[in-house]
Amino acid sequence: MLDVAREANVSVATVSAFINNAGKVSPATTERIEAAIRAVGYQRNAVARSLKLGRTHTIGLTVPHITNPFFTEVVSVITQAFDRAGYAVMLFCTDEHLNNQDDQIRLLLDRMVDGLIVARVGDDTNFGEIVRSAKVPIVLIDRLCRDLDIDAVVLDNRAAVLEAVGYLTSLGHRRIGYIAGGTNISTMQERAAGYRAALEAAGIPFDPALVRLGDFHEQDGYAAAMQLMTRPERPSAIFSANNPMVVGAMKAIRDLGLRCPEDVSVVCFDDFPFADVFQPQMTTVRQPVEAIGEQAAALLLDRINGTAPASPRHLTLRGRLVIRNSCMAAAVRSPEFSS
Amino acid sequence: MLDVAREANVSVATVSAFINNAGKVSPATTERIEAAIRAVGYQRNAVARSLKLGRTHTIGLTVPHITNPFFTEVVSVITQAFDRAGYAVMLFCTDEHLNNQDDQIRLLLDRMVDGLIVARVGDDTNFGEIVRSAKVPIVLIDRLCRDLDIDAVVLDNRAAVLEAVGYLTSLGHRRIGYIAGGTNISTMQERAAGYRAALEAAGIPFDPALVRLGDFHEQDGYAAAMQLMTRPERPSAIFSANNPMVVGAMKAIRDLGLRCPEDVSVVCFDDFPFADVFQPQMTTVRQPVEAIGEQAAALLLDRINGTAPASPRHLTLRGRLVIRNSCMAAAVRSPEFSS
């Protein structure tokens, strides 16, 4: 910019005024400055600008796994929303690792992002500390954090699973395997609660042996389904609490020579693009990904612009059970179930 | 930092020395500074640091669509590679829109990223200009650009499609529909060339009516397959040049009441996580996504660190045909094809 000023025979202040078209600059100087900019090949330095202005027009986004179709979509929506708003997005994937995420968030905060959207991978006190000492707004997506009252947009997970497992019980299933994610995450706790509520509503006793705890990954789903389906009294239906794990579960079912839905009905959380193309067409709980991303972006932008109310806002959206053909009515297998 | 210095009764220079542990600072001052940092709640300002140092430890990444499973994986690998190297990644999704991408790249350059990884959405002269005037290294992935000799990691698309379509001809297919992406992209040109080469190798005349030009999206694949499969002489096999379009194609096939592979064999470019779980299990060309991401990151890091040779490096990796069950031998439908 100094070069431009010299070249155009004006002060840097004038160049700055021209570039931000603030204040008046005469047609003659305008022309000289334009020429100088071309001659010098000037390119604005946004970091100097950010330093002076105190805002970077950048936000941070950290999610567990971008390859999980739910997060893929949410990240896609969020990046596009901020792109439209003139913000850049710094993305970190955490791989469900708590310390990683702490480090990443600190990095993001160091870099003076104007705000942060985080899908928290765990629920610990560290994060509370970080949030409290951060000078920028933070909004939570997908997962809430204990004792942390800040903007968030989440799903009514309990209701969603209640509906999905309720669908299975309505088909006559009474032994329903449940493949869970880690229990230290609000989302997973709520989903588990939905499962139990559905059982209760159908008068089915809760059997801990039918619950398998995975760690969100495909191989966890595989192992879980393997265990469930090789039990003496195997379940007639399986609900998977997330999408990568259902892939593993389906592979296990395939490898055991079983068929879905004939031998076992399957429902999973999170819809995916291929769900209605291939067989079996998976019955899923679809989250309103578009709305989640857009709302999260809107909440954060509101805070950044200071147009948000002081008190934290929690948006709870509803999931929708998309019924396809991965489930069928339970065969009555033994007298004990004829009710 | 000034606050810290005051609190600890030292100069900012000493605080800086402590923080970057450069130079000697005595145990006593160390302790005072540590206490002061806690007391003040100091948090380093990376933008001031970047301004002074001239490097941001941030790189820019722009891809067409993050929801395309190929890019999802590549983005995932790249973000993780740079995370390990201590870099943040700014991500932009272009939605295959050229002007968008130009703007985004300029934004990234303004922000003084230390380097750029670009999956270019088109092939125009604008980009050449941008690259030449950029003061930071840029590496291309997936797609080359005419007249632009810079680091790149791409696939041998021609060979990959040659193999895939060759597989179809070896099954006896002679009327093979081809769903193409836009022709202004190197990747798509090479894939089309592979298609023609495979036909030629099998002595099959090229029939332009069997080629449908889409714009990368699911609905394009749907429309293309609809047109192809409602022709009087419909193809016995379809090759889709990318993944989102094959989803559309499969939906069209389903909606027409046709079955895959019985009525039509299907192969597509780019593998996806569900490919071997559901029926039909799709035969695909799998790109070495892991290697692509890692190599691209390595190339860029080399350049950033100045450890790269002066001349541009082009890495061309090989795809692999993953044969599953979405294809079967062509039925001989009419004498003209009995060869």
Place this chain on the structure above:
DNA sequence: GTAGCTAATCGAAACGTTTCAAAACTGTCA
């Protein structure tokens, strides 16, 4: 010819770091 006004331009301080030559200590030895 100058006071008064507006429009255009400018100078210099600030933003929060890093860096490096110089200054200030601390101790040792003559």
Place this chain on the structure above:
DNA sequence: TGACAGTTTTGAAACGTTTCGATTAGCTAC
């Protein structure tokens, strides 16, 4: 005591912007 050699610490100048009060130029009106 003073010179010398280490070891710590410091002052001040950058980095490239923005901002704002001050200055200058160009008019009009008296």
